[in-house]
Amino acid sequence: MAEPEALKADDIISITRHFRMQWEEAQQAHVLLYPEGMVTLNGPAAEILTRCREAKSVTQVVEELQQAFPQDDIAADVREFLEDAYANGWICIERAG
Amino acid sequence: MQTAGSASNGQGNPLWLLAELTYRCPLQCLYCSNPIDYAKYQNELTTEEWMRVLQEGRAMGATQLGFSGGEPLVRKDLVELAREARRLGYYSNLITSGIGMDEPRIAALKKAGLDHIQLSFQANTPEVNDYIGGAKTFERKLAMARLIKHYDYPMVMNVVLHRQNIDQTEQILQMAEELEADYIELANTQYYGWAKVNRSQLLPTREQVERAEAIAHDYQERFKGRMKVYYVVPDYFEDRPKPCMAGWGSVFLNVAPDGSALPCHAAHQLPGLNFPNIRDASLHWIWHESPAFNAFRGEDWMKEPCRTCPERAKDFGGCRCQAYMLTGDAANADPVCSLSPQHDIVLKAIDEDQVVPAADQLPMFRSNKNSRQFVEAGVR
Numbered sequence A: 001m002a003e004p005e006a007l008k009a010d011d012i013i014s015i016t017r018h019f020r021m022q023w024e025e026a027q028q029a030h031v032l033l034y035p036e037g038m039v040t041l042n043g044p045a046a047e048i049l050t051r052c053r054e055a056k057s058v059t060q061v062v063e064e065l066q067q068a069f070p071q072d073d074i075a076a077d078v079r080e081f082l083e084d085a086y087a088n089g090w091i092c093i094e095r096a097g
Numbered sequence B: 001m002q003t004a005g006s007a008s009n010g011q012g013n014p015l016w017l018l019a020e021l022t023y024r025c026p027l028q029c030l031y032c033s034n035p036i037d038y039a040k041y042q043n044e045l046t047t048e049e050w051m052r053v054l055q056e057g058r059a060m061g062a063t064q065l066g067f068s069g070g071e072p073l074v075r076k077d078l079v080e081l082a083r084e085a086r087r088l089g090y091y092s093n094l095i096t097s098g099i100g101m102d103e104p105r106i107a108a109l110k111k112a113g114l115d116h117i118q119l120s121f122q123a124n125t126p127e128v129n130d131y132i133g134g135a136k137t138f139e140r141k142l143a144m145a146r147l148i149k150h151y152d153y154p155m156v157m158n159v160v161l162h163r164q165n166i167d168q169t170e171q172i173l174q175m176a177e178e179l180e181a182d183y184i185e186l187a188n189t190q191y192y193g194w195a196k197v198n199r200s201q202l203l204p205t206r207e208q209v210e211r212a213e214a215i216a217h218d219y220q221e222r223f224k225g226r227m228k229v230y231y232v233v234p235d236y237f238e239d240r241p242k243p244c245m246a247g248w249g250s251v252f253l254n255v256a257p258d259g260s261a262l263p264c265h266a267a268h269q270l271p272g273l274n275f276p277n278i279r280d281a282s283l284h285w286i287w288h289e290s291p292a293f294n295a296f297r298g299e300d301w302m303k304e305p306c307r308t309c310p311e312r313a314k315d316f317g318g319c320r321c322q323a324y325m326l327t328g329d330a331a332n333a334d335p336v337c338s339l340s341p342q343h344d345i346v347l348k349a350i351d352e353d354q355v356v357p358a359a360d361q362l363p364m365f366r367s368n369k370n371s372r373q374f375v376e377a378g379v380r
Helices: A043-050 A058-068 A075-087 B047-059 B078-088 B103-112 B126-133 B138-150 B166-178 B193-197 B206-222 B283-288 B320-327 B343-355 B368-377
Strands: A012-015 A020-024 A029-034 A037-041 A091-094 B016-020 B064-068 B091-096 B116-121 B155-161 B183-188 B228-232 B252-255
Touching: A020 A043, A029 A043, A037 A043, A043 A058, A043 A075, A058 A075, A075 A091, B016 B047, B047 B078, B047 B283, B064 B078, B078 B091, B078 B103, B103 B138, B116 B138, B126 B138, B138 B155, B155 B166, B166 B183, B166 B206, B183 B206, B206 B228, B320 B343
Parallel strands: B016 B064, B016 B252, B064 B091, B091 B116, B116 B155, B155 B183, B183 B228
Antiparallel strands: A012 A091, A020 A029, A029 A037
């Protein structure tokens, strides 16, 4: 079987159903919770995934972040993180069109 | 419990709270990991006491909550506890045989905010499933699997593997696909509790293990993106021990039905440790201060070869309970490790437990009657 396809710019993405992202006071970090597991998110990861709470395209997520952090060129880093998040099953996609 | 998913650093706090609500269970699985003397634990925590455990655990930073047992559905207050878990912000997992579930109950659990259900099967056929579990449950489990999906729950299907079902690994995976499991956990038997008593009935051959592992890896690729296949290795066949519980008193806190707090669900049997009870102390004191939770924390307790082993931070010397059960000293290296001077105990078990014909030794089902025999004999 082939690897899951890479993310495309117009793919509609969102945090995987049944996963829950929340702030954890004890860890001073956001976490992503899922059946019997947890990942602790660092600052940038939390910023990106916060914007994936509602379904939107990869391009939209990148644009929103670029607006929030105009001083840095972050597009490539965001795409790379989204690829990893998709490979790990933290986000899922609906193919556009 | 070896479970699906990733662990994380709790920065000294528990992340996983396993609430063993009861040891009562309609099944009698040969491999049950409950203590063999479970019959003596009669004095179950009340609803209010469990509420306090959940609140204190959450205040300490626990995020994952398992409702386990025995069969947690036996408890009439399960919905109430699930509601409190949701209110507190836990991700709650019901670990169940499915027996005791029906549509009104699952609807109520959904409404209460239970996050996820792990459903066990004993095998992929009614014959083997019902034999291993000591009860006719296969058809009901199928119905429960459909109900879980109907109520839009993520479903982890869990099948414990051993000599009597491991050759059906492929069929088990196909069953998981048909039932639309989101995760399938193929958990090779760990030899604690009743599984240890029945080891000669359960331990597979090395060839069986190798075949199953190859199939599991093949299906991990095939199901990629649709279903996650977790394969829990059979530690007897490994060269290095499992990093049991990610270390003693590291991230995992187990509360038994009678309120005793344990660093793992098998620790009851360890001699010389006085496990504190939540009726007598706060979870905070239990976790941070109690002698039992500090007994094997860190590395000071280690003996050679662990003490100077470059891998000690990776596997923490393996499992304290297994070291005790097989070598008589909980501070020894887990003999699963090929560096352990007692590793031959494990190799011998693999050889000997397979040449004992099953008819030679009767299986000991997990039942109240059998458990009372162990209690009377003072075996634990």
